Amino acid sequence: MEVHKLNSNVSVLQPKQTQPPKSPNNYVKKVxxxxxxxxxxxxxxxxxxFGVQIFSAHQTYANTVEQIEISKKKLSSQKEIQSDLKLEVNQLHDTNYIEKYxxxxxxxxxxxxxxxxLPSDVKTTTIQK
Known part of the structure; x- marks a missing residue:
């Protein structure tokens, strides 16, 4: 029962309004x-x-590929330096080259x-007597 007050000091009791019972179909839809x-x-x-994992794996793969490219460039430059040094070692076995050097x-x-x-643009000139 609900209590309602009117303008006076007297309250009037009215029966509580009940809601219609829920239909089982409505309850099932809600669930x-x-x-x-x-x-x-x-x-x-x-x-x-999973999206974050795939993105992370892709970033790791891209960084690895980039590091491989950098390493390949370093390797090729080191191979060039090594071939130049081998050539110089071979030339140092020649007495004419050693004299000139x-x-x-x-x-x-x-x-x-x-x-x-002479200035650095022109090679040194020698004159023999």
Whole structure:
């Protein structure tokens, strides 16, 4: 029972209005909607987690490929340096090359030879007497 007050000090009791009984069909629909919402939320969370994992794996793969390319470039440059050094070692076994190298690098000369230094654009010229 509900109590309603009127403008006076007296309250009037009125019977409580009852709602019509819920139909079982309406209740089933409500339960199904709730279950579908929960399943949808769980599915969305799973999709997001797997999406993040795939994105992370792709980033790792891209970084690895980039590192491989950098390593290949370094390897090729080191191979070029190694081939240049092997060539220089082979040339250092030649006495004519050693003489030329010492003259250019350390400004040595043969007896009776005069050396003139020119600007760096032009090679050193020697005159023999």
């Amino acid at each position: 199904h909607r709730r279950r579908m919402a929960v399943i949808g939320i769980i599915f969305a969370v799973i999709v997001i987690v 010492i003259r250019e690098k350390y400004m040595y000369s043969k007896p009776g030879e005069q050396i003139y230094n």
